Amino acid sequence: MPDPKDDVWKYAPLDELALDDLELATPSDAARATTIGGPAPAAVVYVSGGQVLAIDSDEPIEGLSVSMSAPAGELGRLVGPDDAFAAMNLAYSPGALFVDVAPNARITQPVVLLVDCPAGASFPRVLVRVGPRGSIRVLEHVTGPAASFVSGVAEYEVADGATLEVSSVQSLGDACWSVARTRASIGAGATFRQVAVGLGARYDRVRADAILEGEGATSELQTAHVGTGDQVHDLRTMQVHVGRRTISRLHSKAAVTDRAGSIYSGLITMRHGAKKADARQVNNSLVLSEEARADAVPNLDIEENDVQCAHASTVGPLDPEQRWYLESRGIDPFDAVQLIITGFFHEIEGLLHDDALANRLHDAIIVLAARRAATRGVAAAGA
Numbered sequence: 001m002p003d004p005k006d007d008v009w010k011y012a013p014l015d016e017l018a019l020d021d022l023e024l025a026t027p028s029d030a031a032r033a034t035t036i037g038g039p040a041p042a043a044v045v046y047v048s049g050g051q052v053l054a055i056d057s058d059e060p061i062e063g064l065s066v067s068m069s070a071p072a073g074e075l076g077r078l079v080g081p082d083d084a085f086a087a088m089n090l091a092y093s094p095g096a097l098f099v100d101v102a103p104n105a106r107i108t109q110p111v112v113l114l115v116d117c118p119a120g121a122s123f124p125r126v127l128v129r130v131g132p133r134g135s136i137r138v139l140e141h142v143t144g145p146a147a148s149f150v151s152g153v154a155e156y157e158v159a160d161g162a163t164l165e166v167s168s169v170q171s172l173g174d175a176c177w178s179v180a181r182t183r184a185s186i187g188a189g190a191t192f193r194q195v196a197v198g199l200g201a202r203y204d205r206v207r208a209d210a211i212l213e214g215e216g217a218t219s220e221l222q223t224a225h226v227g228t229g230d231q232v233h234d235l236r237t238m239q240v241h242v243g244r245r246t247i248s249r250l251h252s253k254a255a256v257t258d259r260a261g262s263i264y265s266g267l268i269t270m271r272h273g274a275k276k277a278d279a280r281q282v283n284n285s286l287v288l289s290e291e292a293r294a295d296a297v298p299n300l301d302i303e304e305n306d307v308q309c310a311h312a313s314t315v316g317p318l319d320p321e322q323r324w325y326l327e328s329r330g331i332d333p334f335d336a337v338q339l340i341i342t343g344f345f346h347e348i349e350g351l352l353h354d355d356a357l358a359n360r361l362h363d364a365i366i367v368l369a370a371r372r373a374a375t376r377g378v379a380a381a382g383a
Helices: 029-033 084-092 320-327 333-351 355-375
Strands: 043-048 051-056 064-067 097-101 111-116 120-122 125-130 135-144 147-158 163-172 177-186 191-198 203-212 218-227 232-241 247-256 261-270 278-287 293-302 308-316
Touching (some): 029 043, 029 051, 029 111, 084 147, 084 177, 097 135, 125 135, 125 163, 147 163, 147 191, 163 177, 163 355, 191 232, 191 355, 218 333, 232 247, 247 261, 247 293, 247 333, 261 278, 261 308, 278 293, 278 333, 293 308, 320 333
Parallel strands (some): 097 125, 120 147, 125 147, 135 163, 203 232, 218 247, 247 278, 261 293
Antiparallel strands (some): 043 051
């Protein structure tokens, strides 16, 4: 298991994680009860306990293959057994979903992943491979109110000139431990856009890596985390610039109240030879109670001279001037707080490209505002 003294796992409550008596989750049909909005999908994939139960598609789409297993030797090339949780995923995953887009295939309809995590431990895994000049969007909802432990892994291979967009919302139960890994390899002139939203779990850790291999590769990452109670949201990111004229943009947002915590640790690496590369990372956190906490650790590792790098971070309470402005115009204090938090996350809601996923985030914002109001004795309007 990881050493809590290691900087990579600093702030993580590893002493609370007990795996000795944990049973593997038994797949169920609960995933089929989950719905998602938006346009008609190219395929809907139902996953339970890490096992792909079914793939529903009205009709085959030229250039798109969605299958219940990845080709031999394909898994682990991007995320191998380099830590305990990734090793457990490789060992215990009942099979990886494989999404393959042929060269030049522009898939306009999304592939939807409905991932149910029953009681016990689940190890979902997905491999998405987009051929040269192909494009696709993947929407994912990970849920499971009774789950104890979830270790998910996603590998994304984006070939030259291709485009991949991934939007993921995690709304697991409050007692669950979730440790997720994603890693993208991005070719020349290719674009990878990722949106990750963490709402549930007692401990929610996401490590998102992007390797910008080819000249002109672009990576965009937007994240949102909402924490209440004793939740801990732990985001670790790494953008590695290898090719020339590569571009990465990262913007993470978090809002925490009660005794919840938010951790952001991001690393931008400029490898020797990544000339004219441009990388920016921004982290903004709202701390809405006296006992809540947010930590931000941005890092730069630069091996090349002719590059541009920037990082910024803000941690603080709600802006009192914004509250005063709204309340002075007749908006009650609870609604004023809710409006400010909604505006804080508004950009992320739009990037999810799906009403059902956006509503999950919006509902969490309402709960967050109510919890904050409760600690300050402010009643919600109409309560």
